[in-house]
Amino acid sequence: MRTLDYADGVITMIDQTALPEQETWLEIATVEDLVGAIKRLSVRGAPALGVAGAYGVVIAARAHSPVDEPDAFDTAINRIRSARPTAVNLGYAVDRVAPIARAHGLEAAEVEAHRIRDEELASSIAMGDNGADLIAELVGGDAVRAMTICNTGGLAAVERGTALAVVQTLHERGQLTEAIPLETRPLLQGGRLTTWELQRMGAPFRLIVDSAGPFLLSRDAADVVLIGADRIAANGDTANKIGSFSLALAAAHANVPFIVVAPESTIDMGTPSGEGIEIEDRGVAEVAGVRDFSWTPANIDTINPAFDVTPASLITAIVTDTRVVRVGEGEAL
Amino acid sequence: MRTLDYADGVITMIDQTALPEQETWLEIATVEDLVGAIKRLSVRGAPALGVAGAYGVVIAARAHSPVDEPDAFDTAINRIRSARPTAVNLGYAVDRVAPIARAHGLEAAEVEAHRIRDEELASSIAMGDNGADLIAELVGGDAVRAMTICNTGGLAAVERGTALAVVQTLHERGQLTEAIPLETRPLLQGGRLTTWELQRMGAPFRLIVDSAGPFLLSRDAADVVLIGADRIAANGDTANKIGSFSLALAAAHANVPFIVVAPESTIDMGTPSGEGIEIEDRGVAEVAGVRDFSWTPANIDTINPAFDVTPASLITAIVTDTRVVRVGEGEAL
Numbered sequence: 001m002r003t004l005d006y007a008d009g010v011i012t013m014i015d016q017t018a019l020p021e022q023e024t025w026l027e028i029a030t031v032e033d034l035v036g037a038i039k040r041l042s043v044r045g046a047p048a049l050g051v052a053g054a055y056g057v058v059i060a061a062r063a064h065s066p067v068d069e070p071d072a073f074d075t076a077i078n079r080i081r082s083a084r085p086t087a088v089n090l091g092y093a094v095d096r097v098a099p100i101a102r103a104h105g106l107e108a109a110e111v112e113a114h115r116i117r118d119e120e121l122a123s124s125i126a127m128g129d130n131g132a133d134l135i136a137e138l139v140g141g142d143a144v145r146a147m148t149i150c151n152t153g154g155l156a157a158v159e160r161g162t163a164l165a166v167v168q169t170l171h172e173r174g175q176l177t178e179a180i181p182l183e184t185r186p187l188l189q190g191g192r193l194t195t196w197e198l199q200r201m202g203a204p205f206r207l208i209v210d211s212a213g214p215f216l217l218s219r220d221a222a223d224v225v226l227i228g229a230d231r232i233a234a235n236g237d238t239a240n241k242i243g244s245f246s247l248a249l250a251a252a253h254a255n256v257p258f259i260v261v262a263p264e265s266t267i268d269m270g271t272p273s274g275e276g277i278e279i280e281d282r283g284v285a286e287v288a289g290v291r292d293f294s295w296t297p298a299n300i301d302t303i304n305p306a307f308d309v310t311p312a313s314l315i316t317a318i319v320t321d322t323r324v325v326r327v328g329e330g331e332a333l
Numbered sequence: 334m335r336t337l338d339y340a341d342g343v344i345t346m347i348d349q350t351a352l353p354e355q356e357t358w359l360e361i362a363t364v365e366d367l368v369g370a371i372k373r374l375s376v377r378g379a380p381a382l383g384v385a386g387a388y389g390v391v392i393a394a395r396a397h398s399p400v401d402e403p404d405a406f407d408t409a410i411n412r413i414r415s416a417r418p419t420a421v422n423l424g425y426a427v428d429r430v431a432p433i434a435r436a437h438g439l440e441a442a443e444v445e446a447h448r449i450r451d452e453e454l455a456s457s458i459a460m461g462d463n464g465a466d467l468i469a470e471l472v473g474g475d476a477v478r479a480m481t482i483c484n485t486g487g488l489a490a491v492e493r494g495t496a497l498a499v500v501q502t503l504h505e506r507g508q509l510t511e512a513i514p515l516e517t518r519p520l521l522q523g524g525r526l527t528t529w530e531l532q533r534m535g536a537p538f539r540l541i542v543d544s545a546g547p548f549l550l551s552r553d554a555a556d557v558v559l560i561g562a563d564r565i566a567a568n569g570d571t572a573n574k575i576g577s578f579s580l581a582l583a584a585a586h587a588n589v590p591f592i593v594v595a596p597e598s599t600i601d602m603g604t605p606s607g608e609g610i611e612i613e614d615r616g617v618a619e620v621a622g623v624r625d626f627s628w629t630p631a632n633i634d635t636i637n638p639a640f641d642v643t644p645a646s647l648i649t650a651i652v653t654d655t656r657v658v659r660v661g662e663g664e665a666l
Contacts, residue, residue: 020630180636183620185518185542191620191629199630206634207620209518210544211576215641218578243544245551246579249586287516287524287540293626296524297353297532301539303513308548 001200002159004048006055006113009062013052015042016155020196031060031076038083038090045156047120047263050089054113056080057097061109066102073101089265117158123263123321124160131166131261131319132173135224138257138316144223146170147180147213150241151189152228152261153197163226163261164197166319171203179205180222182213184241186286186304210243214250225251227310229262229318236312236327237274242305248314257316264320267333274309282306334533335492337381339388339446342395346385348375349488353529364393364409371416371423378489380453380596383422387446389413390430394442399435406434422598450491456596456654457493464499464594464652465506468557471590471649477556479503480513480546483574484522485561485594486530496559496594497530499652504536512538513555515546517574519619519637543576547583558584560643562595562651569645569660570607575638581647590649597653600666607642615639 004013015024017040026042028034034056037043043052060076081094093116101109135144146167153164160168170176179198183191191207198205208216216222225247231239238244238260251258271277287302288294316328325331337346348357350373359375361367367389370376376385393409414427426449434442468477479500486497493501503509512531516524524540531538541549549555558580564572571577571593584591604610620635621627649661658664 020628182544183518185516185544188628195633196630199633204634206636207629208636209575209620210542211515211518211579212636212638212641214547214579214582215575215638216636221636242542242548246544246547246583249547249582250579253582287542290623290626290628293623295353295521295623296540297529300528300532301537303539303541303545303549303554305545305548308545 001154003154004043004051004158005117006058009059011052011055011059013037013043014155016044016193017042019155020192029059031056031063031079034059035079035083038080045151046087046089047123047157048155049084049087050093051113051117051120051158053080053090053093054097054116057094057101058106058109058113061101061106067105070102120158121160124157124162124165126321127162127261127263127319128160128165128169130321130324131226131259132169132175134259134317134319134324135166135170135257136175139223143175143177144170145177145180145221147182147217147222147225147247148194149182149190149210149213149227149243149247150184151193151197153194155193155197162228162263164194166226166261167198167203168201171201176203179203180213180216181205181207182210182243183207184243185210188290213243213247217247217250217254217256220254222256225256225258227260229260229266230307231271231277232260232262232267232318232333233271233273233277234269234333235273236315236318236325236333237277238310238312238315238318239274239277239307240310242308245308245310248310252314258314259316260318262318262320264322267320269333274311277309279308280306334487336487337376337384337491338450339391342392344385344388344392346370346376347488349377349526350375352488353525362392364389364396364412367392368412368416371413379420379422380456380490381488382417382420383426384446384450384453384491386413386423386426387430387449390427390434391439391442391446394434394439403435453491454493457490457495457498459654460495460594460596460652461493461498461502463654463657464559464592465502465508467592467650467652467657468499468503468590469508472556476508476510477503478510478513478554480515480550480555480558480580481527482515482523482543482546482560482576482580483517484526484530486527488526488530495561495596497527499559499594500531500536501534504534509536512536513546513549514538514540515543515576516540517576518543521623546576546580550580550583550587550589553587555589558589558591560593562593562599563640564604564610565593565595565600565651565666566604566606566610567602567666568606569648569651569658569666570610571643571645571648571651572607572610572640573643575641578641578643581643585647591647592649593651595651595653597655600653602666607644610642612641613639
């Protein structure tokens with residue numbers, strides 16, 4: 001399922017904030033609406049944000065010709081760029097399409113935006129194939145039980161995704177016994193979104209609370225662990241959703257392959273190791289409850305690291321859209 | 334704070350189902366009300382259930398003289414006994430007080446019930462002292478940051494508790510820098526109850542989501558991990574709330590002491606090892622949300638182990654009300 005697309009001046013996207021209770025499709029024809037959707041997290045995930053940004057430039061160019069109204073056009077695309085300042089893909093995609101809009105006009109910009117979308121799709125398909133091939137080799141070709149964390153599917157990446165793309169490919173090949181998604185506190189992307197995607201693809205799955213993952217690995221309940229990545233350092237240390245480290249430790253203890261799935265663009269050769277990755281604390285509200293529902297006493301303190309860092313020594317392999325790097329056997333990025 | 338007590342025919346207990354939003358004290362003068370409170374989980378935790386059962390016999394004996402109305406008395410105490418059939422302490426306490434009520438009357442039964450309460454308090458104080466002494470020895474006398482899971486405080490044990498009794502003793506001795514409670518999905522006893530108890534005792538703390546625990550241990554954020562126990566096998570393997578195993582693995586990886594705190598009665602020498610402990614699956618509803626609030630799609634499957642088993646090899650020491658057994662140094666129970 002394609003979760004975000006564009007035709008005739010309109011971006012169509014699923015509203016992720018309403019999932020899984022409601023499947024609402026947004027039709028976005030103005031920069032203002034797009035910026036609102038990005039800020040509200042109706043669209044999230046690095047690849048999806050990139051594609052949204054690319055089509056945003058097209059919408060901006062339709063409203064304000066880059067040639068006739070260059071200032072209005074620049075103002076519009078800067079608003080898109082700054083809707084999520086830390087989203088690298090958003091800025092990258094805007095900066096790739098905007099010069100083409102200025103130099104060659106609207107039609108060329110549309111072609112470039114579609115190209116960015118198609119590159120993301122091809123990347124997801126390649127990651128799915130590379131990951132499923134590796135698992136078949138590691139586990140011996142039998143169907144597998146695959147544990148995963150957070151949401152790394154089509155909702156984050158237009159279609160298919162990263163770690164969940166591998167799950168989908170396994171399912172399509174008849175090699176998936178079941179998926180075991182972690183609910184992924186505090187924001188519950190696993191319980192809310194990954195469950196919804198697995199249902200949509202017809203894949204068998206059983207949801208677990210996060211702290212059950214390591215124990216179930218120790219009891220031989222899964223054959224492989226698949227995670228995405230926010231950033232991969234040059235030595236292979238991987239920043240990803242909080243809870244990934246705990247799974248990696250348990251997978252190593254249980255001798256279960258632990259595989260990171262991410263596009264090449266996630267590898268940051270400028271960061272030597274995980275020690276150089278700063279970890280944001282996302283504050284009290286997320287830990288104190290879910291959405292507007294809080295179950296803790298008032299006025300508490302929390303520690304709320306947004307992600308953790310898994311050392312390369314606990315990673316079996318890093319799978320990208322172009323290669324498989326067997327970190328666990330000493331291969332370097 | 335004493336969370337359950339008795340005087341003049343009335344059991345007074347805090348209603349745990351209303352915490353932390355409301356501090357409601359129940360006054361219970363009939364067997365019917367007591368059975369309702371036990372079934373509703375207004376009182377929970379093995380020691381607290383034992384004391385509630387002991388006072389329940391007193392209330393039954395006030396309503397129906399064991400001498401003059403033996404059948405009505407027996408019916409009443411059987412109702413108490415079967416309010417939570419798997420709660421060993423409940424049956425134990427009822428069976429200890431009932432014969433005294435029959436043989437020596439109401440006043441003797443009250444004395445015996447108070448004795449059970451006082452034994453629980455003395456046990457908690459002893460566990461707190463033994464645990465705090467051990468930590469001072471292991472960590473060198475400096476104030477410590479203590480990570481803990483679930484609710485193991487006075488709410489589960491009339492007053493002070495087990496692992497949280499050690500935290501309280503450390504705090505009273507000026508040796509607690511902060512407590513780091515895990516929220517403890519699925520039922521959130523850490524986020525709902527332990528936070529409330531820590532606030533009441535004035536101890537500094539920061540709440541975390543469960544999967545942050547192992548990572549924070551790897552980043553030197555805690556000096557000791559303290560957990561309670563549901564059952565301890567003869568070889569030291571410990572069944573406790575789901576998530577305990579994950580903390581034990583991370584504590585071993587980070588070389589942080591991992592300490593189990595439980596009364597002697599938790600040790601089950603009839604079970605040779607953790608492999609003999611059956612793990613109940615508590616079903617879908619708890620994983621699908623909190624109370625009446627669900628965030629997953631409908632019709633999902635889950636794996637929901639109520640507890641996990643930590644192998645003795647990952648445990649530094651088991652602290653009871655009478656001794657410290659250094660499992661990590663090869664000492665046997």
